[in-house]
Amino acid sequence: MAVENMFWIGLVGAAIALIFAFTRARMIMTYSEGTDLMKEIAAAVRAGANAYLRRQYRGVAKFFVVMIIILAVLAFLGLVSPFVPFAFTTGGIYSGLAGFIGMKIATSSNARTAHAAHESLNRGLRVAFSSGAVMGFTVVGLGMLDVSIWFHILKYAFHADAATIGSTMVMFGMGASSMALFARVGGGIFTKAADVGADLVGKVEAGIPEDDPRNPAVIADNVGDNVGDVAGMGADLYESYVGSILASFALGVSAGYGWNGLFLPMAMAVVGIIASLIGTFFIRTGETTDQKNLLGALRKGTYIAAGLSAIAAFPLTYFIMDGNMGIFAAIVSGLVAGVLIGYFTEYFTSDTYKPTQELAETSKTGPATVIIGGISLGMKSTAIPIIVIGAAILVSYYAAGGGANASHGLYGIGIAAVGMLSTLGITLATDAYGPVADNAGGIAEMSGLGEEVRNRTDALDSLGNTTAATGKGFAIGSAALTALALLVSYVDIVRTKDAALLNISLTNPPVLIGLFIGAMTVFLFAALTMSAVGRAAQTIVVEVRRQFREIVGLMEGKAKPDYETCVDLCTRGAQKEMVAPSLLAIIVPVVTGVILGVNGVIGLLAGATVTGFVMAVFMANAGGAWDNAKKYIEGGHLGGKGSDCHKAAVVGDTVGDPFKDTSGPSLNILIKLISTVSIVFSMLVISFHIF
Template identity: 45%
Template sequence: MSGHIFAAETGGGAATVDLSGGNLILVVIVGVIALVALVMAVVFRGQVLAAGEGTENMKTIARAVQEGANAYLTRQFRTLAIFAAIAFFALLALPADDLTVRIFRSVFFLVGAGFSATVGYLGMNLAVRANLRVAAAANAEGREPAMTIGLRTGAMVGMLTVGLGLLGASLVVLFFQGEAPKVLEGFGFGAALLAMFMRVGGGIFTKAADVGADLVGKVEQNIPEDDPRNAATIADNVGDNVGDCAGMAADLFESYAVTLVAALILGSQVFGDKGLVFPLLIPAIGALTAVAGVYLTKPKAGENGLKTINRSFYLSSGIAAVASIVLSFLYLPGSFAEFGPQFASFDGDPRLIASTAVVIGIVMSSGILALTGYYTGTEHRPVKDVGVTSLTGAATVILSGLSVGFESAVYTTLVIGAAVFGAYLLGGAALTVSLFAVALAGTGLLTTVGVIVAMDTFGPVSDNAQGIAEMSGDVSEEGAQILTELDAVGNTTKAITKGIAIATAVLAATALFGSYATSIYEELAKANPTAKESNLLDFSVFNPAVLVGALLGSAVVFLFSGLAINAVARAAGAVVYEVRRQFREIPGIMEGTGRPEYGKVVDIVTKDSLRELVTPGILAVLAPIAVGFGLGATSLAGFLAGAIATGTLMAVFLANSGGAWDNAKKLVEDGHHGGKGSPAHEATIIGDTVGDPFKDTAGPAINPLIKVMNLVSLLIATAVVSLSVGDNQNDPVRILIAVVAVAIIAAAIVVSKRRSVSIGDPVEAPATR
């Protein structure tokens, strides 16, 4: 990567971009579409709440889940407010060309974090009301009405995600115009940081409760998963909502926001004022096509639920692709020279490049949907093969699930890599055009986000509905079978959305990586023009600085995953001891005459999850600071490349192996290989228990991790260069910052490791059956 390429394309610095009257009107229209999406969210919420609530037993259980979820998120937001305040003032301290930009970058950091929290909270708030209604509909009305309620719940969260993402970005572009990319860095960072904390904390909560419930209830006591005699059942159902719903909704919102940020940063450099508008118009189309997908696709009698959901996805994607092509040819000029004399040397038709890039993103999301569905769906061979291995025990179940995860990661990565490289090739020799094409592929993927979020939310809603049905005992055998089918569909849709979320991370991170390099070159040109050819910017792969950085980036992904999984293990251990204690000490639990103390388990996982999320969060924010200030801009570039590559493979591996184990368990519970209570069932329960923190804690948290580290790197790029070269060079300060960052990371890890001895009495015997 040559400094001359960036210098030639950017003119040695970022040009000021001002929007013309026509483009301002288009941005306002995007803002109006965002408001329409929010109105549709209200409409879908009303449709869900209008459905019947079922029996009093169902209502009682649902209220307990609602209270637990609200209490957890309230405590979590109080904890995260501390991190948000620290990050707000840290952003104020980072240099920027204009004081106003610096202030509003920090302000929109809070807006991004607030929007991310809003999507998570409101999504969870509806999900804990929809689960009851899905269970009631399955019992009284049948499969199609139950599925419709679940899909409408997801549609509400999808519209909320799209609406707030578009609203935030369009307001920034409208008011800051040429400075919008800098302000949007704060918006994206706020959304990504909060989503990562919610994803990690919610993932630890839900999987600690789930693992504890399974190990004692299913394995030791041989009772069903959602049996009311198990003290961890309420916590498990609460966890589905704070992890899979609130956490994942916030995660997908930050994916939406950060991808827009990357596209707008590069778009302003390539397409000028149109580059600030075009990346907003594409996802605006997606908002409208998502509504069309919701209304045009309805469950059909006897049709597999996953087929129904996939049809909605493909229908809305196809409409979005056609509309995006038409928009590209109507809005963009036929030559780069029309953007200004500085682009006269660029070859190609901007309309063709932009439309092709957007279609590549849409096609990629469809490919990931198909691949993930194949590797995690109960009707396909991989999950069936995992189910067969349950006949020979838990060890072979775990081995076969690992194999599915490893294999699926390769093919998914090939699809993502092909999309990234295909979009990159569209720019030809113009590097910034190539990077912008990659970002546009990301915006193409954003056209499907409304449906993707709906698919994801359907998972925890259907899971909770089955739990409420089982705990209440008020659902017929036919209704219970419907809910079991919908739960299996939900497991697959959750795995699919995690695969698509990591794809958005790769596209956004690649574009942000290019923005990082651009920022480095621009700052270097200001500080010391003669340093362009120095080893500071030698990004060659055989440069030891790059290789060391890549190794460190890969290592952070492994360490982050290990911390998250170990946190689940510790918290689950505490749940196991508490549930065993209650079975042993509370009279009449197994007979149904004694009431378990559900609140104690909820309290345990709440405290542990909030405590455990700190260390992974510190690692994500401070690792790039330590590398950047300690080893320099070149090593930080390698660090980001290593994190993107390893994170992609790791996230897909963890998500798909966990999804395969979960659905293999569902397969056995449907009557295959001996059915419930058989040795095969016990083997798949153990496999599912191993997979729980894989697919719902560590795996999906890698997605925001990658983007947080890229955004931190982009934000500190100017400071890294200014302290390394030129008049402001100050090696002692630079090294001190790195040492402090490393010391904080090390201290957090040491404290985290010491907690492992406190989960309970290691010699306590299991409760007897």
């Protein structure tokens, strides 16, 4: 059978992933939620998360309507493909749906994880990880479904050839990226406003434990874990996954590989789904709460999945690419880079290793040195991911034949990104597991479960902090490769339409100015999201203080706090504050292109990709280390909970919250959305620019 008639395999891969996600979800629902109080708390978290997402989707729908009209006008004028407005819509719907399904199962799994941890640590891990697996396999299943359906529409309904499909579908990522940015930024602002507000007044001022039911912001904090770290992360990695495949489609056509160049990334994605599915069955642990053992349990599954993908890539590449095994080396370089970035992120953020332990030691001299130490650790942690990504780019480019033909080498970079993301099903599962474990700890505390249960949920929560940091490192690394592939696609589009416009020499003023604008955009975006968390958190601080002051008997545990007001304040604050940073990613590349032309846009993409990658690694790792330094002290080191060291570490963790859960993880979406917006509006910029 000719390769061009085998793309149905994408639909098979989608079906495998979605069926597995469905069976995991059904299995989770067979577990008990525990006591009536546990069920009541879980229901309150579910209600808050659903209310937030309903309001967010209503707001985002207005933006999508405006963008669809703009894209329809551009399509009418012949400045974008007529398919783009429709693909923009489906991408946004699938991206939002991926996050929504993940959040629904996460909010149904938190009490079940706490109750399972009452029975054994391994049982608690299995329930929480199964919830993460639903998220992971829903994302890859919907991603493959979206790509496959559009491929078949273009090929069989409109009889498009490989070149047309590759150059058209690379424009389809804008809808998914837009939805992902709104979900990530809005959810990140919500979760960190609640977390910071709860910590500052509850732990620092009132001296009550984390997740204490007397704290009015505690339900909002648990809601935030789901809307930010589950729904936001799902939408985020959905667009990374789809973006890498679409960029490889365009680069495969540009390299002259035809249908084979398009089929390989799809086949690799399907193989990755199967390998990830197998890897999930190897994740289990004993009853020791030692972080090294727990990390080893999760690492075993991800390493097995990566190994199986690498093994399967060999015959796939050999037969699809006619024995061009340099492309196999490019795929493996992406897989290895993903594993290495995950490992070194873990090294810098887990309290099992020296960096975070040494950061905890700085708490002896107060919060100032904790903050200085965390910033230093985050900056230091950027070196290895940069070297790893640089090595992956070199290996994939030259192994794929870049020395003789640049287009072949660039396809190698694109397929390396697909290789890195091929095992996303299990990688995202280990990430999305974290918020469920965090919620389980909160429910255990609020419902008064025994000390042994809280120790188990604390161990799972601490593991979740590390896996979340690892997942963010993985997402950022894949974003760098995907954004680079999209940058190359943009250059190819311009070269095809009007090669005379290209002058990407560093001495060309528009390129230089574009580089500066790209770097500035990253800092401006980070500033907007950080200040948004600060402003939203201030409203929570004021409200929590008011309730502590005015509700008689609250601190004595004789009265219940008003949880709903804090949830509503976080929701309204997040919806208001997410608009400016989200629009920045769409407005900047269009305005830059209209003023500076295509060369200015190329500079912008390069500046944003490089600066955004480094900044995202710095913020994610610094925030993760601050969080786990606090957990390390709470584990009985340096005086334990309530000590001066603990109070200093809480301040560091509070600073780190928006670093690791709002600004940092949003940056990888920013650099890809800027790239996809630039590609979609490329014809407008080619047709009209001042310089």
